[in-house]
Amino acid sequence: MSARIIDGKALSATIKAQVAQRVQTLAHHGITPGLAVVLVGEDAASQVYVRNKAAACEKAGLHSKVIRLAADTSEETLLEVVRTLNGDADVHGILVQLPLPSHMNAGKVIETIAPAKDVDGFHISNAGLLMTGRPLVRPCTPYGIMKILESENVVLRGAEAVVVGASNIVGKPMALLLLAAGATVTLCNSKTRDLGAQTRRADVLVVATGHSRMITGDMIKPGAIVIDVGINRQADGKLAGDVDFESACKVASAITPVPGGVGPMTIAMLLVNTLEAAERCLPI
Ligand code: NDP
Numbered sequence: 001m002s003a004r005i006i007d008g009k010a011l012s013a014t015i016k017a018q019v020a021q022r023v024q025t026l027a028h029h030g031i032t033p034g035l036a037v038v039l040v041g042e043d044a045a046s047q048v049y050v051r052n053k054a055a056a057c058e059k060a061g062l063h064s065k066v067i068r069l070a071a072d073t074s075e076e077t078l079l080e081v082v083r084t085l086n087g088d089a090d091v092h093g094i095l096v097q098l099p100l101p102s103h104m105n106a107g108k109v110i111e112t113i114a115p116a117k118d119v120d121g122f123h124i125s126n127a128g129l130l131m132t133g134r135p136l137v138r139p140c141t142p143y144g145i146m147k148i149l150e151s152e153n154v155v156l157r158g159a160e161a162v163v164v165g166a167s168n169i170v171g172k173p174m175a176l177l178l179l180a181a182g183a184t185v186t187l188c189n190s191k192t193r194d195l196g197a198q199t200r201r202a203d204v205l206v207v208a209t210g211h212s213r214m215i216t217g218d219m220i221k222p223g224a225i226v227i228d229v230g231i232n233r234q235a236d237g238k239l240a241g242d243v244d245f246e247s248a249c250k251v252a253s254a255i256t257p258v259p260g261g262v263g264p265m266t267i268a269m270l271l272v273n274t275l276e277a278a279e280r281c282l283p284i
Helices: 008-027 044-060 075-086 106-112 124-131 140-151 171-180 195-199 245-249 262-279
Strands: 034-040 063-069 093-096 160-164 184-188 204-207 225-228
Touching: 008 044, 008 140, 008 262, 034 044, 034 075, 034 262, 044 063, 044 262, 063 075, 075 093, 075 106, 093 106, 093 262, 124 171, 140 171, 140 225, 140 262, 160 171, 160 195, 171 184, 171 204, 184 195, 225 245
Parallel strands: 034 063, 034 093, 160 184, 160 204, 204 225
Antiparallel strands: none
8 A cells, every 4th residue: 555645735725825815805894814923032943933934924914923032031021022912903813932941931921822812722721622622722733634634534433543642732632623523532642551552543643742753654554544743853954754654655545744744734724723813803
């Protein structure tokens, strides 16, 4: 078997085009969706992510602004910036780029963002809404993966879904979204015994561990759909996923590549979340 390669770039382009159309509709009501990205410090990877997010916004017709703060900014100053953005009617989405410098409490900062503007979906109230089956803002990466599965016409109801990695930003919300869609979900972490025994049961396998190529073909059920979230920089400068692409392709029916799979979808869903936050401001 040779797996079909899922084109996350193409799907993200389709979603961004749909966002651009909805932005035009909102313009008739005098609203331009606005995203504020707060970047603290000089982290090189964060600078690239923030630039990409701002560029994607502009391209889809959203307004974006980047607030850059020095690495030694106090936590209270950052909280004050967030509070000001909470009260800014032109800002519908607020994103504080992680990681933050070690003297800041990321949880406290995220909890200061107004939940309706929390376009990353990390606020504890958005996590609670997701857990209780009433999602308001879904975290971008798992939301993008749900869009991939939808575009692949994957039947989740009754499917065995295995998520490897249980972080608050990817694995846990992923498991909840799959559960809400009717899948039987197994959520694995670094303490899972015999990981292969779990992953081999998966009709849908989502891997988000940050360990390069740790899931190999022999750990995959023949015909499974494999979603590789990992982004790992190799010694040669190239990117690799958490799945060993070559051996997985021989077993899976479809697989997301790295790069070009989940990554582009994450940015597309950030635009969707910002757009939807603005749409919620329309008078009913
Ligand atoms: P975290 O480090 O926050 O979480 C990793 C999770 O993987 C933890 O739950 C950990 O378990 C689990 N884990 C680690 N080793 C193993 C193992 N051997 N077997 C099973 N589980 C294991 O990572 P993130 O969720 O933030 O990110 C994961 C990957 O996804 C990274 O490569 C990151 O770069 C990428 N990523 C990609 C995005 C995209 O847009 N494509 C967006 C976000 C992340 P435990 O809880 O026990 O520690």
